[in-house]
Amino acid sequence: MTKTLATLQNLRRFTVIPPIWLFTLACAIFFSLMTDNFAEIGNLKNILQQTSTIGLIALGMTVVMINGNIDLSVGAVVALAASLAVGLQSEIGTLPAVFVGLGAGIGLGFVNGMIVWKTGVDAFIVTLGAMIGVRGLVFLYTQEQSFFAMDFAYSDFGMSQFAGLPTLAWVFLGFTVLMHWLMTSTVHGRNAYAVGGNRDAALNAGIRVGRHMVVNFMIVGFFAALAGITLSTQMGASTPNLGREYELWTITAVVLGGTKLAGGAGSIVGTLGGVLAIGILRNGMNLMQVPAFYVLVILGAILIIVLFIDRQVNRAGVEEVKI
Amino acid sequence: MTAETATPHAAPNASDRDAVTAREPLLRLDGITKTFPGVVALDDVSLEVRAGEVHALLGENGAGKSTLMKILAGNHTANRGAIHLEGEPVHFDNPMQAKRAGIVLIHQELSLVPEMTVAENIFLGSLPKGILGTVKWRVLFAVADEILKTLGCRFSAKDKVEKLSIANRQMVEIARALVFTPKVVVFDEPTASLTDAEKVVLFEIIRGLMRKGVGIVYISHRMDEIFTLSHRLTVLRDGKVRGTRVTAETTEDDVTRLMIGRSLEGREKRAAGEPGPVALEVRGLSCGSLYRDISFEIRKGEVVGMYGLIGAGRTEIAETLFGLRSPDTGEIRIDDETVEIDAPPDAIARGLALVPESRKEQGLVLGMSCRDNMSMAQLGTVSNGMGFLKPKAEQAIYDTYATMLDLRSPGPQALVVNLSGGNQQKVVIGKWLSTAPEILILDEPTRGIDVGSKSEIHDLIRRLAGTGLAILVISSEMPEIMGVSDRVIALYHGQMAGVFDAATLTEDRLVQAISGL
Structure with missing residues (x-):
């Protein structure tokens, strides 16, 4: 066991690729060997399409969590944005309806961020309140009704392909690249790590911490809304219960990807690995005809095991001698 | 001559010393070697402590002192070597075993639960229990108060730790050590956050332990303390013992040479040249009960020291200047212009810089690289208009x-x-x-760092002043303030107790000023 851990540490030292990718690759190889269909192109496309919803939210969540905050309201925002984008289509047209949906997500993110900034209440509590409240708004707006997209182009979009990949997979991968760039190469990204790593030091360095956090809540709000809209294009409909528990799946993916709950550490590349790990596990176990309830048990166990190993690897670093 | 040596307690006298050095060692560390991946932290280190002896352990940061003490206290395990306590070989896998055996480490960084009472903290992990496992509160508070009384503490065992000053928290740490009737107590930089008066109390406690036959390992950077307190001293450098000396038979210079492997140049020298025009002017600054009616000015090329007890309002004044705190009344003028500083970015734009009091809490993002930390305060200048970072500029x-x-x-x-x-x-x-600041504020610039780096930083301060920077240095160390400043502002309970010219200022005068005399 210790030997394996030492090897893992060395691997971590010599590579920039987060360790979750080893696990993701191992899963992919395992399922390729165990099932006939896993490695087929069609199935791989399928996984990308299926994971794009959680994946998009996870991109925004990564930024907020590196920043030392969290957003539990993303699942409710998924439902709100989807309901607005589908429900308003017949009245104001498809594209404006989509913009209203995205705007609602960004707006709610702004409100979350402002409350966290101005009141100093923990983001967990603020967004827990938002999660409950926004879900209520969804029911108020929809009157508990599901909406169906009247515009066929809308639902066609969700099923369409572009250059051999599902369009939604492109959307996800495109935003992944964009967010990776944001986090690694821009001032905003660097500040996110600094604020999450040590808020007082960031303040001392002249970073406008409050505004910075609000922007990040707007980013995650945008991605939650976008995920809600892309999900409704896949279904050609929206339901008021859409996106339930998505906050939990998103956080699971982000944490699997190596982002710390306490903030200051994490990466978009890691999050992508975490998102794919969950997607591959669900898809692969499904192909192996593992009953759905066992799938949940296994996923829960894997989350804890992976984080335990990660903790061991990281803790060993603490003993490193100071120079 | 420093404040500590001015205390009524002189160094242990000669006969005392002979009696102590003649005894058998209480604790013996033999050939301790510890390696971490890629580094030899300790290389064949041996050390002995006799009953009733204060054995000082010195060395620059990174010399291996902390690692050695962690091995002694059971936090780390040595790769090679043995520990003997009262002649018996002992081996500790965890700190609890070491404590039970009578070895207690009083940490530099406090490890108390702020929300709990003093008594609960003292007995944390060993609360007195009744039949049903309920805590015997009356016994708890009575015993805790007893211990506090022997330490001369003026707070109650029922007080919450979060309400105590840092110095009093340190006392709670010590009280906690006494519960275990220790044989060996290790003090790791115990005076780092204590005022001179509190140090006197601490030294009295250490002497009390000494008389009871407890062996004491005393880690400190402060020569004056070591020469006041210790019987013998051992110097570590780069993980090796560079020498063990009887304190009375050695000199500061000798010890410094052992520590850094070369001799330090003399005291900081003043930069030549007259100070320029006024860079920063503060008029009638007040903030609630923290400080009142503060007025002073700093000229370009001048170093102004600010000295006072902890809680005298020093840090709060610095925070106000930097926009981390807003004053109730008063005026701040920079280059003859009244300025509004609401937040650090305003201060930075005005050419101010604040090196904060605690580097780990306020100065650094510990999980980030050296380069990223260095460029953190000015990402605007190392990025293009789009907010895209320029790694080459950062590297530069x-x-x-x-x-x-x-x-x-x-x-x-x-x-x-x-x-x-x-x-x-x-x-x-x-x-x-x-x-590229014009006004540099340094709050405790050398707290908890080794002598070598310390004198480098003092030289740097003088050099920077020579280039025309206006510098405000806040410090609890009188030699530092006296050595580095051109003028010294003394604070007493949030008020100015005088501004002195450093050239003619005596230590006695300064002590009087900060004590309200």
Whole structure:
């Protein structure tokens, strides 16, 4: 066991690729060997399409969590944005309806961020309140009704392909690249790590911490809304219960990807690995005809095991001698 | 001559010393070797402590003192070597075993639960229990109060730790050690956050332990304390013992040479030249009960020291100047212009820089690299208009200031958490110098760092003043304030107790001023 851990540490030292990718690759190889269909192109496309919803939210969540905050309201925002984008289509047209949906997500993110900034209440509590409240708004707006997209182009979009990949997979991968760039190469990204790593030091360095956090809540709000809209294009409909528990799946993916709950550490590349790990596990176990309830048990166990190993690897670093 | 030696307690006298040195060792560390991946932290280190002896352990940060003590206290296990306590070989797998055997480490960084009472903290992990496992509160508070009384503490066992000053928290740590009737007590930089008066109390406690036959290992950077307290001293450098001396038979210079492997140049020298025009002027600044009616000015090329007890309002004044705190009344003028500073960015735009009091809490993002920490205060200038970072510009900052400050780091990408205190402080100073400030505020610039880095930082302060910077230095160390400043502001309970010309200022006068005399 210790030997394996030492090897893992060395691997971590010599590579920039987060360790979750080893696990993701191992899963992919395992399922390729165990099932006939896993490695087929069609199935791989399928996984990308299926994971794009959680994946998009996870991109925004990564930024907020590196920043030392969290957003539990993303699942409710998924439902709100989807309901607005589908429900308003017949009245104001498809594209404006989509913009209203995205705007609602960004707006709610702004409100979350402002409350966290101005009141100093923990983001967990603020967004827990938002999660409950926004879900209520969804029911108020929809009157508990599901909406169906009247515009066929809308639902066609969700099923369409572009250059051999599902369009939604492109959307996800495109935003992944964009967010990776944001986090690694821009001032905003660097500040996110600094604020999450040590808020007082960031303040001392002249970073406008409050505004910075609000922007990040707007980013995650945008991605939650976008995920809600892309999900409704896949279904050609929206339901008021859409996106339930998505906050939990998103956080699971982000944490699997190596982002710390306490903030200051994490990466978009890691999050992508975490998102794919969950997607591959669900898809692969499904192909192996593992009953759905066992799938949940296994996923829960894997989350804890992976984080335990990660903790061991990281803790060993603490003993490193100071120079 | 410093405040500590002015205390009524002289160094242990000669007969005392002979009696102590004649005894058999209480604790013996033999050939301790400890390696971490890629580094030999301790190389064949031997040390002995006799009953009733204060054995000082010195060395620059990173010399291996902390590692050695962690091995003694059971936090780490040595690769080679043995520990003998009262002649018996002992082996500790965890800190609890070491405590039970009678070895207690009083940490430099406090490990108390702030929300709990003093008594609960003292007995944490060993609360007196009744039949049903309920806590015997009356016994708990009575015993705790008893211990506090022997330590001469003036707070109650029922007080919450969060309400205590840092110095009093330190007392709680010590009280906690006494519960275990210790045989060996290790003090790791115990005076780092104590005022002179509190130090006197602490030294009295240490002497009390000594008389009871407890062996004491005393880690400190402060020569005056070591020469006041210790019987013998051992110097570590780069993980090896460089020498063990009987304190009375050695000199500060000798010890310094052992520590850094070369001799230090004399005291900081004043930069020549007259100070320029007024850079910063403060008029009638007040903030609630923290400080009242503060007025002073700093000229370009001048170093002004600010000295006072902890809680006298020093840090709060610095925070106000930097926009971290807003004053109730008063005026701040920079270059003859009244300025509004609401937040640090305003201060930075005005050419101010603040090297904060605690580098780990306020100065650094420990999990980030040296380079990223250094460029943190001015990402605007190392990025293009779109907010896109320019790594080469960042690297240039690192190269410039790492060279200028003689930063000893494995490289720009090394995490600051892995650097020694002195090098961490250099990263913070580099961060602020790179913003090209006109007014530099340094709050406790050398707290908890080794002598070598300390004198480098003192030289740097004088050098920077020579280039026309206006500098405000806040410090609890009188030699530092007296050595580095041109003028000294004394604070007493949030009010100005005088401004003195450093050239004619005596230590006695300064002590009187900060004590309200």
